[in-house]
Amino acid sequence: MVTLVNLRAYWRFLLVFYQFFPLIVAYARDRRRFVLFGRRRRVDPETRVRRAEILLDSLLTLGPTFIKLGQLLSTRPDILPPEYVDVLSSLQDDVPAAEWSEARQVLEAELGPVDETFDEFDREAISGASLGQVYRATYRGDPVAVKVRRPGIEALVEADLRVVRWSLPIVRRFIGEGRAFSLENLADEFAKTIRQEMDYARERRMLEEIRSNFEGDENIRIPDPYDGVSGPRVLTMEYVDGVKISDVAAIDEMGVDRTALAERLDRIYLQMIVDDGVFHADPHPGNLAVREDGAIVFYDFGMSGRVDSFIQDKIVEFYIAVANQNIDAILDTLIEMGTLSPEADRQVMSDVMELAIADARGEDIETYRVQQIIEQVESTIYEFPLRLPRNLALVLRVATVVEGVCVTLDENFDFVSVATEYLSEEGYREETVKQVVEETADQFNRTAQSLVRVPPKLERVLDRAERGNLTMNVRVDDKNNVFDRLAKRFIYGLLLASGALSTAILYAFIPEDPVPALVAAALTLPFVLLLYRAFKSRSGIRATPQFTRQNLRDRREE
Template sequence: MVTLVNLRAYWRFLLVFYQFSPLIVAYTRDRKRFVLFGRSRSVDAETRVRRAEVLLDSLLTLGPTFIKLGQLLSTRPDILPPEYVDVLSSLQDEVPPAEWADAQQVLHEDLGPVDEVFTDFDTEAISGASLGQVYLAEYDGEKVAVKVRRPGIEELVEADLRVIRWSLPLVQRFIGQGRAFSLENLADEFAKTIRQEMDYNREAEMLKEIQSNFEGNRDIRIPTVADDVSGPRVLTMEYLPGVKISDIQTLDEMGIDRTELAERLQRIYLQMIIDDGVFHADPHPGNLAVDDDGAVIFYDFGMSGRVDSFIQNKIVEFYIAVANQDIDAILDTLIEMGTLSPDADRQVMSDVMELAIADARGEDIEQYRVNQIIEQVESTIYEFPLRLPRNLALVLRVATVVEGVCVTLDENFDFISVATEYLTQEGYREETIKQVAGNVSDQLQSTSRSLVRVPPKLERVLDRVERENLTLNVRVDDKNGVFDKLAKRLAFAIFIAVGVLSSAILYAFGGSWEPAAVVAALTLPIGFLLYRSFRSKKGLRASPQFTRQNLKQRRNE
């Protein structure tokens, strides 16, 4: 079995390399215009859109695993430029269903003969996804939806996951350090998520847990699992028909208040993430419907996740900071969660956050600020010092997709006010105020103690300065290897100087040019290495940061 997976992985790797070879060549030429030599070249937005469309076609050609990967990438602006995110966001998890004979084989192996297990079974799938397909049937006098894992998908997914892991070092050559961090996390998260999504026993457990958390809540409906006819590859659930949540026209005909529906959906997800710690993680319109009473119906719990208490608390702090428009608190919370580098330019990030909040609230923004910041952010957000730890990636996906659904329902939807109202009603803001008050009290006590301790220490330091007996220990953090580069250049220069001097002495006193030419020939490669060290773009530069200077430079370009 392992050998077959390996052989299949090698073959898939060749297919993947063939599909992505045009993009690989293009990215290589971006780094060196003529591949092996020359300067790098700039890439405009139109070129990125064309490349994103090529990537989309490649993902569709490569099949189910890569379709799922593309969906995940479409929610990761920390990895891809906005043009890629926009193009990939159109990628739907819809592929033609497998042949009924293959699906029937899976049902027979897991449950037994279909005719004996179910009273009636419609062999035409009502939906076909990349990992499974859904059929309508009748069981114990009730209509049910039967989800069947796509035949042979396990081996294909395992082979493709190996290909993705093998491809990471190659892809990381074309991206920055921050995005390399996020990409590696995404690969780990994707492998874990897609394996979980293929395990229907896990999906049934998550579905039941979320259902119990909303017991008695009439705003949400979750199908009940039929355990007797479910297993690791088959999941039988109550059939709950409804209107697709993005079908605006039908919702209006039903008399549904779309603004209220959007608020209800946002509050449901706030409860899942902040209160319950377990959430449905695939809220695209195909998995959300509305019944005649206006309740939201949830389908497909294969992609679901958990949030630990630390992240829950930080999300609450983040929402409260956004509600209070406390930019410093927002940045501090992002740093504590590990999503923002502590070395980030806080002034630039503050400007971005202020603009984002104003835009989310629908406030009027001066055009010059939009031109100076938003356009730059949209074209370079993937170069920001933003990172997504594994435990936050699914939460970000949910927040992004839910906001899109809510804006579809109501183009003026204000998720900040809904979140603020929810946090206030649940008492989170009051708890935060008490916590802040306690922190202030602790700081006042600490300051009082410091006022007593500091003057004597300061007097001792001044005495040592006066006696010229003060020693300073300085430690330099050289993450970029600047000193190493300087040392190499200095060594090269010394070798060149010695070589030139030796050649001159041999020629002047030896009376023959041959020994001098030999020394000069040995010195020449060292001179070339020194020249390269000054010409290389990896010279004495710090890690790229998104700063005001970057913004000004990009505007000029």
């Protein structure tokens, strides 16, 4: 079995390489115009859009696993430029259903003969997805929806996951360090998520847990699963109909207040993530419906996740900092979560956060202010210091997609205000204020103790300095080998100067015999090349690429 999976993975790798070869060549030429040599190429937004469309076609051609990967990439601005995110966001999980004869084999292997198990069973799938398909049926007189895993999908997914792993070293050559970090996390997250999504027994458990958390809440409807006709590859649920949440016209016809509906959806997800710690992680419009009473119906819990208590606390702190427009607290929280590099330029990030908050609140922003910040981030997206740890990736996906749905319902929707109101009602803001007070009191206590301890120590230091017995050890952290490169430049320059001087002297004092001067010049020439490379090389004296103004100016000049 392992050998067959490997053989299939090798074949799939060749197909993937063939599909992506034009993009690989294009990215290689971005680094070196003529692949092996030449200057970097500047890539304009129109070129990125064309490449994103090529990537979209390739993902569709490669099938279910890569369609899922494209959907995940469309929610990861820490990996892809905005043009790619926009194009891939149109990628829908809408794949033609497998033949009924194939799906029937899976059904009967799990549940037994279809006609004996169900009262009625519609042979035409009502929806097809990359990993499964859904049929309508009747079970013990109740209308049900039966989700069946796509036949043979397990072997294909395992082979494709190996291909993704094998492809990572190639892709890392074309992206920055921060994005490589996020990309590796994405690969791990993708493998875990897609395997979980194929396990319908896990989906049923998650569905039941989330359903129990909202028991008695009339604002949300989650289908009730049927244990007797469910298994690892088949999930039978109560059939709950509704209008697709993105169908604004139909929602208006039902008389449902769309602003209240958007607020309801946002509050439901806040409860899932902040309070319950378990959440539905695939809230695209195909998985959300609206009933006539305004209740929101949730479908498809295959993609769902959990949030640990540390991340829950940090999310609360982040929302409160946003509500208070405390930029320093926002940046501190992002750093503590591992989302923002500690080396990021705080002033630039502060400007970006201020703009983001104003945009989220729907405030009017001066055009010159937008242009100023765009110039700061222009052409440096690959070195943007935001990255996503594995435990936050699904949360960001949910936040991004939910915000899009809410804005579709109400273009003036202010999710910051809704989140602030929710946190206040649940008492989180008061708890945070109390925590700040306690931390301030603790800090004051430590400061008072230090005031008592420091003077004697300071007196001892001054005594040693007066006696001339004070020594100081200085340790320089040189991760980028700056001193080593400076030393090389100094030595190369010294040897070049000596060689040039020797050549001049030999030529001046022995003009009738130019051979010694030519030999000296030949020995000096390598140092010219070495010194030129030391100053010209992109890996010269530069820190690890950071989101700084100097870095932005350098990139624009290039």
